[in-house]
Amino acid sequence: MSTSKTTAARPAPQKGNGRRKLTLPVVLLIVAAGLALISLVRLISGAEDITSVGQVAGALELAVPIGLAGLGGLWAERAGVINIGLEGMMILGTWFGAWAGFQWGPWMGVLFGILGGCIGGLLHAVITVTFGVNHIVSGVAINILAVGVTRYLSNFAFDGVQGGSSKQSPRIDPIDKITIPGLSDWLADLQQHHWFLISDIAGIIGGLITGLSLLTVVALLLIPATWWILWRTPFGLRLRSCGESPVAAETLGVNVYKYKYIAVTVSGGLAGLGGAFLAIVATGIYQEGQTGGRGYIGLAAMIFGNWMPGGMALGAGLFGFTDSLKLRGGAENVHAMLLLLAILLVIAVFWQLYKKKYVSAVIAAAVSALLFTWYFLTDQVPSQFVDAAPYVTTLLVLSLSAQRLRMPKANGVPYRKGEGK
Numbered sequence: 001m002s003t004s005k006t007t008a009a010r011p012a013p014q015k016g017n018g019r020r021k022l023t024l025p026v027v028l029l030i031v032a033a034g035l036a037l038i039s040l041v042r043l044i045s046g047a048e049d050i051t052s053v054g055q056v057a058g059a060l061e062l063a064v065p066i067g068l069a070g071l072g073g074l075w076a077e078r079a080g081v082i083n084i085g086l087e088g089m090m091i092l093g094t095w096f097g098a099w100a101g102f103q104w105g106p107w108m109g110v111l112f113g114i115l116g117g118c119i120g121g122l123l124h125a126v127i128t129v130t131f132g133v134n135h136i137v138s139g140v141a142i143n144i145l146a147v148g149v150t151r152y153l154s155n156f157a158f159d160g161v162q163g164g165s166s167k168q169s170p171r172i173d174p175i176d177k178i179t180i181p182g183l184s185d186w187l188a189d190l191q192q193h194h195w196f197l198i199s200d201i202a203g204i205i206g207g208l209i210t211g212l213s214l215l216t217v218v219a220l221l222l223i224p225a226t227w228w229i230l231w232r233t234p235f236g237l238r239l240r241s242c243g244e245s246p247v248a249a250e251t252l253g254v255n256v257y258k259y260k261y262i263a264v265t266v267s268g269g270l271a272g273l274g275g276a277f278l279a280i281v282a283t284g285i286y287q288e289g290q291t292g293g294r295g296y297i298g299l300a301a302m303i304f305g306n307w308m309p310g311g312m313a314l315g316a317g318l319f320g321f322t323d324s325l326k327l328r329g330g331a332e333n334v335h336a337m338l339l340l341l342a343i344l345l346v347i348a349v350f351w352q353l354y355k356k357k358y359v360s361a362v363i364a365a366a367v368s369a370l371l372f373t374w375y376f377l378t379d380q381v382p383s384q385f386v387d388a389a390p391y392v393t394t395l396l397v398l399s400l401s402a403q404r405l406r407m408p409k410a411n412g413v414p415y416r417k418g419e420g421k
Contacts (some may be wrong), residue, residue, distance in 0.1 A: 037343060039200040047336035050325070051200040053188050056207025058327055061282055063320025064219045065090070065291075068274030069298025070305070070312040071226055072117075072267040077307060078230060079263030080243035081128055082412040084139025087295025088146030089120035089268040093275025095150040098169040098286030099157050106175045106280045110215060110273065113280075117272015118265050120146060125264035129257055135412050143295075151288065158286075169286035172279065177211045184210045213281045219273070227309040239263055243408035246415045257417055271295060293391075306405055326387060331380035338381070342371035 042050055049055050069086045076083035096116030101109025120142055127138040151166075158164035163171055187206030191199045230236035239259045241249040246256045274294070279286045297319050304318075305311025325333040345368035352361035385392075 035200055035204075036197055038340065039197045041336055041340045041343070042194075042200065043196060045332075045336035045339055047332050048194055050333050050336055051191070051203040053184075053191055053203050053206040053210055055324060055333075056204050057210055057212075058207075059317070059321040059324040060207065060216065061213075061320075062323045063316045064216055065274035065277050065282070066294050066298045066301055066319050067223070067313055067316035068219055068277065069271045069295045070301040070316055071222060071298075071309065072121075072270035072274070073299045073302040074226065074267075074305075074307055074309065074312055075230075075270065076121075076124075076264045076267035077302070077411050078240050078243045078408055079260045080246060080408060080410045080413065080415065081125070081260055081264050081267075082135035082139065083121075083124060083264065083267050084136050084299070085120060085124050085142035085146075085295075086139075086267070086271045086299055087291060087293065088139075088143035089117040089124075089271035090275035090278070090291045090295045091143075091146040091150055092116035092120045093272030094279040094286050094290060095153065095275075096272070097276030098172060098279040099153075101172040101276075101280050102164075102170045106173050109172060109280050110175075110276050113272045113276025114269045115272070117268040117270070117275065119268070120272070121265045121268015122261075124268065125261045129260045129264070129415075132414055132416065154288070167288040169279070172284050172286075174284060175213050175215050175281055177213050178217075179211055180209045215277055215281050219277065222270070223309050223313050230309075240408070243410055246410055246413075250417075256415060271298070274298070297391075303405065303407075307407055331382075334385065335375065335378065335380045338371050338375045342368045342375060345371065 038051060042048060069090055072089070073083050073086055093113040093116050097109040097113030099109075100112035124138055124142055127133045127141075128135050154169075155166050158169050159166040161170055163169075184206055187202045188210070191203035191206060193199050230240060238249065238254045239262070241252075241254060242256045242259045242263075250256050275291060278290055278294070283290065298316065301315030301319055302312045304315035305313070322337075325337065345364045348364045349361050349368065352358070352364060
């Protein structure tokens, strides 16, 4: 493609947006304010574990498969294909990753997990891109098909094998983990002093460098790699043009079908990698139903992040942190989050008043008052709410962020080859 064509294929800038991009100093200031608020909540509530090394490490481990699924959704939807089938592709990744992992080692399991997800992604591409089937229908069908296929294959691959059954695989050897000696111990000691802000920062950094799986490092590197490929290369520009205006892209010589196929196949591979992570790193075993809806939560993280890698990673981290709360002092930690959410809503009230959105301010104030009342009249939340916390968080985040979202213009729009000629 010539330089003039590449320039012309760039989507036109959005007018009338009225929003300023956040600069690095502003982002750092927001992060610092958030850490200070969390530290304040920790001191008031006495839930010392919410920023501990173990809590942060657990949150990271739970966030990685969600983030990989969200990253997969981003690739597909940036090319204009809605991928509801991320859950099914993750299921294929868990099964194929475990099947290869217990026979030939964990890294071979990772490779086969990616291939399993790619199969699901390729199937989704054939159905939606070539045959023009509704993207939602195809995604739901893949989710159902993946459950049935893995259940059928388990009867032959795992049943009768030592340590396996028709619903789970034998144990898989773990992937090596890294810890920075000395620094990790010092940060853990510093966190246990429970000082304001300092111990919280120590706990967060310590959780990121203690017992870190090598596959986690790979997954984290995929986030900036995706940003660079999609926003800093001609390949990424052509792929994104297929999600913004495939007809215009075709007139400039872009093979829209090819880029959609590549994007959806990569999408499936990333979701499959997330599934392999669950089987190999998180649990060390394949179990039927172990994805637990993380493909859908990954899709929610992608939407929360406004179809951008950085925002998606932030959303995945939020969901992973919420999910990890129930594993360590669950009821007490989630109870402390009620106070955090109530304070955040008070801040939202003042912001809505500043923006002269009085109805939204009244609603936020009423919900905040209810949360404060709930927090001060109880010592802990019901166990059922603790289990539901990640899904409640998903709904709240999506409802609060809906007004600022801007998905690719041609996302989910039917396209037939030759329309641009």
